[in-house]
Amino acid sequence: MELSHQAKGSYTEVLASGRLNMVSAPTLRAYVGEVVSSGSSRIVVNLAQTSFMDSSGLGALIGCLKAARQAGGDLRIAAVQPQVKMVLELTSMDRVLTSYSTTEEAFGND
């Protein structure tokens, strides 16, 4: 999985490309952790290029949410692909992590 981030004014976009699975989950966790500790606690994870997610990947995403909240910010997700959407719905995590269609919309209301 390839990760990159970009400051977008009121939030930071994290672009995750590839498969978010048992092998790559710890990488995402660490990456977002660093972005948060560098002072950007409002994060949007852009999942447009994430084709697959397993339970470890989901765990990492919630772990990142916790890190952002602990730092006083929030984590939102955008551009979710079909398999990831199915996993989120199956586990009811779609009620915790609302999926926005674009990164711009994610913090659009605040």
Place this chain on the structure above:
Amino acid sequence: MARFWTRLMVVLTLILGVNYIGWRWAASLNWDAWWIAVPLIVAETYSLIDVLLFGMTVWRLKERTGAPPARPDATVDVFVTTYNEPLEMVMNTALAAARIRHPHSTWILDDGDRPELRQLAAEHGLGYVTRGEDWANKPRHAKAGNLNNALMVTAGEFLLILDADQVPEPDILEKTLGYFNNRKVALVQTPQYFTNVPGDDPLGSQAPLFYGPIQQGKDGWNAAFFCGSNAVLRREALMELGLLGYVRETEKSIRRALAASKKAIRQGRKAADADSPLVGAMLDEVEAAIAQADSQLAAGKSLSELTYEVQRKVGAAVRTLVQADVHALQADLQEIAAMDLAAVGDTGVKVITDEAVQRLSAREWSPLGAMESVQAVLDALTVERAGEAQPLMPLATISVTEDMATAMRMHARGWQSVYHHEILAYGLAPEDIGTMMTQRLRWAQGTMQVLLRENPLTQRGLKWGQRLMYFSTMWSYLSGFAAIVYFAAPAIYLLLGILPVSSLSADFFIRFIPFMVVNQVLFAVAGRGIPTWRGQQYSLALFPTWIKACTTAARNVWFGRPLGFAVTPKSRQSGGPRWSLIRPQLAVAALLVVAAVAGTVRLATGLAEPVGTLVNVAWVVFDLLVLSVLFKAVRYRGHGPGANPTDPCNLSPDFPVETERNLDGA
């Protein structure tokens, strides 16, 4: 009486051939020119073995007098196989198949999946079969796959297989089914005959030597083989092969997976988070499960039980991991909730259901998928044969010519075969040299694949006679290498004056000439007057095709490279003469002409001696006559509608012979 003369000629060929070749090895090699002397004696030895295998074939030539009456209640499926042939051709064959008198069902096996053909079949009340969804993203196995697919949706006791162009006689089943009254007979093959071929057969399409003395001879050794069309097969025998193949392949794949498992798990550990004790523990479980399967396999436990157990244990380990992920996730949610209740939602912390855990643990979404090497091992530890569209593959899929491989496996299981020497279907041969060469290449490649994958000389269950009958066909496809030597040797003498033989003395001629004469007489006697010249020409003239078949098949079998396989088009190709197809042969012909001129000049200037020059010029003339077949073939534009087809009801003796299917004896 014919049998006596044939056998006498075989014995004489053996004696005179061994006498000549033995002397050549022992006393005639020109070691100063070993680089041509050794290839030439090897090529000559090759040819001696080839003719002796032919002699062995016709030694037991079997002339059957016809089948007993068939059981009237024998059920038959007639399969018309097609891929991209014109619909008119397919329907013409299929409707003729429907008119076959013995009760049967007619099926069009359309690998082209054409809706128009489906509709035509429905309009005429014919069965229509095409590949289902099971075949998506699986190896298709060409015609063998097409037939295997149809075997699963039909039920007839016997199967008549027809290529799309092979129009059957209404009595084809009445003439052949009776052989199956013998419970051990699994195959009845009839000749393949082509109606669109002129009398001089420029492309060497007819195969009266093969569909004649050669198959009759093989029949005598219970080794007549399946040639892909115009044959009736016993379903039970095919299904037996399918089942045995399934068990063999499953066991092989399980053994391979177990052997690769240690390395795979090591790779998995490296790929995964080294700090995660959970992942480590799961991999420990997987490793233990695989180790147990390994010892169970050694102890002879059934494949289904041991794979079931592995999958169950691995499934449990994966579920534990997923459960742990879920627990961690819920703990995170609890913490988040404690920080900020509203953001989690008013229904409180979400509980992830067992059902969701199950789904996240299943093959499709399993975290193990992240470790491709480990997942690959586990995927192979099953009995579902997931890599194939269907577990049972009754027709052999090891070769692009499924027919020979399938027949050999049947023989190895103790089944018998019959060659019924009577034309009962009329087909269409290629009408241009390009298509013809593609077809010959495919047959040669297929035959070589079988040799390299399932060498008949080492197959258990085959009798030695049967082994040699199969081997004989394969051996004949090596003729391309000998051809190069036969073209090179006279050119080298005429150009450079180098003779591969120590001297062209009386010693040479008194051994060589009797052998050559008896060799030709053997073909004349065994062939009952069928001329063999066309076959001899093509077995040498198509040398680039034969060599390409050998090299591509070897690369395919040993290194997994694709063959570059193409379906033989049944309709005529357009355009002008394609001289580029025979460029190597044109180069050889030019070289031979230059050599003959140079040799004559050398003789005139006293640089060469008369006997050697004469012999080698004669040899060059022979080579050019061999190659001349291609000049006509390249210009051949197909058989006009006004031409007079040869009487299709018997293999008429004035027919040019050829050994297109098989180069035996050429």
